[in-house]
Amino acid sequence: MDAFEVEVSYPSEIDLGHGPEMLPNGLSTLFLVTWEDEQDAGYLQAQTHLRNLVVHRALEAINKLFQAYKLVRIGHIDGCGVRTVGIYDTLFYFSEVDGKSSRDQNVRWRRHVARSYAVSPQAPSFHDPFDTSALAIPHIGGTTYPVARRYIRCYELLEHGFYSEAFIIAFSVMDDIVQEMLHEQLNLRGMSSKTDRDDLLRGIKENRLKLYLGPVLKLATGKSISELWDKSEKALKWINKTRNEIAHAGFNADYNAAAVGIYACIKLLHTLHSEGLLDAEFPVQFFRHAKITACWTLNPPEWVPNNEQANKTNYES
Incomplete structure (x- = not known):
């Protein structure tokens, strides 16, 4: 030490x-x-x-x-x-x-940022040199990007040093959305009773997320997550292990684990969104930030995008 x-x-x-x-x-x-x-x-x-x-x-x-x-x-x-x-x-x-x-x-501090970008103190944009207000106004008080809004809290916690909390919330949001998706897909397949669906999903105790996105998703949609993202099996194993260590073994997550965990949850939800299985749209800059924060950690898992992939402003990773 x-x-x-x-x-x-x-x-x-x-x-x-x-x-x-x-x-x-x-x-x-x-x-x-x-x-x-x-x-x-x-x-x-x-x-x-x-x-x-x-x-x-x-x-x-x-x-x-x-x-x-x-x-x-x-x-x-x-x-x-x-x-x-x-x-x-x-x-x-x-x-x-x-x-x-x-x-x-x-x-x-604002004065230094504006000066660094050569913004005149008399300019209208001196206090908003990147014109963020214009981008934000359409989203004030609205319901745009509902899932991305839930993940804002994860990054707030990450930015202020609450790493275990950031990881657990990221995991919980993903778990909640995945269960909602499975309820909807199973209902479309004829399992109309919510009680029956609850019994099926709640009856899975071990490796829950792996089974939800593996055989249960395959049963409900014809595809498992590994068919949609070839690195998902390793990512899910890492997420489950880290989550259990935090929740049950007293492990205090560091910045690296939290950043990678948030990215993994967002990546999984985006993959399901891309297949039309659920609604979890993220602004492309939001997704890029998730890639970069995960990539710029110490020894990230091999399923995290490399620096070249992470820096691209797209949904590829």
């Missing part, structure tokens, strides 16, 4: 190379996390997606600090607002190896 040193300070300003930036007084906390690990140093210096995994290791050390404070101050003012944090909780982060910059710096 690596020894992490976490130094905490409360600066009023920070200079990230573009002049001093004022920070909210009393609301900004700076964490300096240091440790020795040649492999992590190599990840940072390689300038690949693996450098992001080192940031997650630093956040893990910070979360251990937070957990200890929360443990002794639950319900106390000193514990108020103290919670697990993820990479999207950061205003900025950067890394160094032996005191030298690894050229990995990420800044999330």
Whole structure:
């Protein structure tokens, strides 16, 4: 186990190379996390997606600090607002190896983003340089992409460090939608009694998802999931194993497991959607994000798309 040193300070300003930036007084906390690990140093210096995994290791050390404070101050003012944090909780982060910059710096406040994209402060789009509002307005308060909306919560949890919760919700949503699909398909095949359908589906206790998407799906539609996605058998085995470890063996999922798990659930639902067996449409950029977050993990399973496939803005993987 690596020894992490976490130094905490409360600066009023920070200079990230573009002049001093004022920070909210009393609301900004700076964490300096240091440790020795040649492999992590190599990840940072390689300038690949693996450098992001080192940031997650630093956040893990910070979360251990937070957990200890929360443990002794639950319900106390000193514990108020103290919670697990993820990479999207950061205003900025950067890394160094032996005191030298690894050229990995990420800044999330609006002024810096707009300046980075050469947007004039007087321009109408200064506070929305990517014109996201125009894209979002048609979906406000609506019912577009209902399944994708359910998976937003998974990514919110992933972004804020709640990895086990992100995995379990992703799995539960998929399981729920798959059961709804089987009810509909079995009804079309003549099993009109919901009680009979419930008895059939609830009677499956072991390897439930594998059997749902294997012989039960074959019985109901004429095709099993392995005929629709040739890597599904390995993916389902991995998902079930990881889910059981989290739910029954006290396993705490890390970022890698959560990102891969969410992708696997989305991929399975998209595969069934593509065959017209259920309605689970995802925006193409949403699907691309699922591919990338799964691909950019440490030693992803071989059924996860490679970097070239993941970066394509399409539904192929």
